[in-house]
Each structure stands twice: as structure tokens, then as C-alpha cells.
Amino acid sequence: MQKAIFIIFFIISFNLYSQNTQNTNSILSDIMSGKNYNAERDKLTSKINIFTSWKETYKYMRDGKFRFYKKFGKSLTLEFRYRSPHKIYVNNQTPIIFNFEDGSETQLYNIQKVIYSPYLMGSVEYYNIEVKYKFNDDGEFQNFANSPITNIRFNFFDxxxxQNFENMIMSPSITTNWQNKFSLFKEGIDKVNQLK
Structure with a gap:
């Protein structure tokens, strides 16, 4: 009797494990084949990381560009690059603020890292500034998937x-294309979260 119970338990466990493995493999396949974001395996952990492309935003922004990065098990990160003719400073008192066509707004204060890279253009020294903003939770990304961006306000100390800022006014006709890609990226985020 105990042997029969053990065999039944083993068969059920094996079937559940096989089904779970198939589901995981299906999710991984969906993530890796995503066309509107890039996916890579972490070299150390073999976990999946996904990110959007710099080139989408670089095409339409004069002195800035940005992308989103999601590491498995970590909070979503916004990487923002800005070129300035002066050295400027950013910290948690200087958020980046996104306004959307539907009237919503997303403010990111939680700065993880700032890299200042000076370079010469002719006789003028410029600065490339890269700022990594950490989202408090992935749900804060919802606005990017729901509505086109109309303005980006980059705040800094000059x-x-x-304290100063630059408004980067955006045309919704352009950023609707971004919104479509961000919506698909959000689906990718949701799939990565399913692997936990």
C-alpha cells in the first residue's frame, strides 16, 4: 500500500515538475524572442535581463537619450544620458520628471549612480552625464506603457x-511609437517576473 502511494506521489510530482519546466521554457522563449527589447543572460547567474534600445530615444532628443533596464530580481532602472556645456550635478533632490499626454506624471528621485565624462568639442569643454534612476517598483512603469510622453524635465544643480532644469518637450506623434515599444517591454517585464 505504501509503495503504491509512493509511486502515485512520484508520478504526480514528476508531472508537475515537467509542466513547470515546460511553462518556464515557454516564458524564456517568449522573452528571448521579444523584438521590441533586447534580452541577455547574465554571465554570472544565467538569469535573464531585458532592456530597451538607446537608439529609439536618441533619434528624437537633441542632448539626451534614455533606456530602461530590468535585471532579474532587481528593480527596474532608467538610464538617462545628457550632454551639457557646463558641469552639472544631480542627486536625490533633483528628480527626472516625465509628463504624459493623458495628464499623468512619473517622478524618479532614487538615483543609483551618476557618471560624469568631460570631453572637448573644439575649445569648449562639454560633459556627458549618465544617471541611473531606480524605480521603487515595476508598477511605476505603467504610465510609459499607457500614454505618449509630452515632456521630460531633467533637474540638476548648475x-x-x-537648482535648475531643462524641459525637453516631446511630440506625442513621435512618442506614440515609443509608447508602443514600452508597452511590449512591460509585457517582457511581466514575463521576467513570472520566472521568480
Whole structure:
């Protein structure tokens, strides 16, 4: 009797494991074949990371570009690059603010990392600034998937140590294309979260 129970338990466990493995493989296949974002396996952990392309935003922004990056098990990150003719500073008092066509807004304060890279253009010294903003949770990305961006306000302290900002007004006719890609990227985020 115990042997029969053990065999039944083993068969059920094996079937559940096989089904779970098939589901995981199907999700992984969907993620890796995503056409509107890039996917890679982490070299150390073999976990899946997904990210959007810099080139989408670079085409339409004069001095800036950005992309989103989702590491498995980590919070979503916005990587923002900005070119300035002056050295500027950013910290958690200087958020980046996105406004959307539907009237919603997303503000990111949680700065993970800032890289300042000076370079010469002729006789003028410029600065490339890369800022990594961490989302509090993946749900904050919802606005990017729901509505086109109309403005990006990049806040900073200028070379005179005064708080300043630049508004990057965007045309919704352009950023509707971004919204479509971000919507598919959100589906990718949801799939990565299913693997937990």
C-alpha cells in the first residue's frame, strides 16, 4: 500500500515538475524572442535581463537619450544620458520628471549612480552625464506603457550651484511609437517576473 502511494506521489510530482519546466521554457522563449527589447543572460547567474534600445530615444532628443533596464530580481532602472556645456550635478533632490499626454506624471528621485565624462568639442569643454534612476517598483512603469510622453524635465544643480532644469518637450506623434515599444517591454517585464 505504501509503495503504491509512493509511486502515485512520484508520478504526480514528476508531472508537475515537467509542466513547470515546460511553462518556464515557454516564458524564456517568449522573452528571448521579444523584438521590441533586447534580452541577455547574465554571465554570472544565467538569469535573464531585458532592456530597451538607446537608439529609439536618441533619434528624437537633441542632448539626451534614455533606456530602461530590468535585471532579474532587481528593480527596474532608467538610464538617462545628457550632454551639457557646463558641469552639472544631480542627486536625490533633483528628480527626472516625465509628463504624459493623458495628464499623468512619473517622478524618479532614487538615483543609483551618476557618471560624469568631460570631453572637448573644439575649445569648449562639454560633459556627458549618465544617471541611473531606480524605480521603487515595476508598477511605476505603467504610465510609459499607457500614454505618449509630452515632456521630460531633467533637474540638476548648475555650475553656480543653483537648482535648475531643462524641459525637453516631446511630440506625442513621435512618442506614440515609443509608447508602443514600452508597452511590449512591460509585457517582457511581466514575463521576467513570472520566472521568480
Amino acid at each position: 555650475y553656480m550651484n543653483e
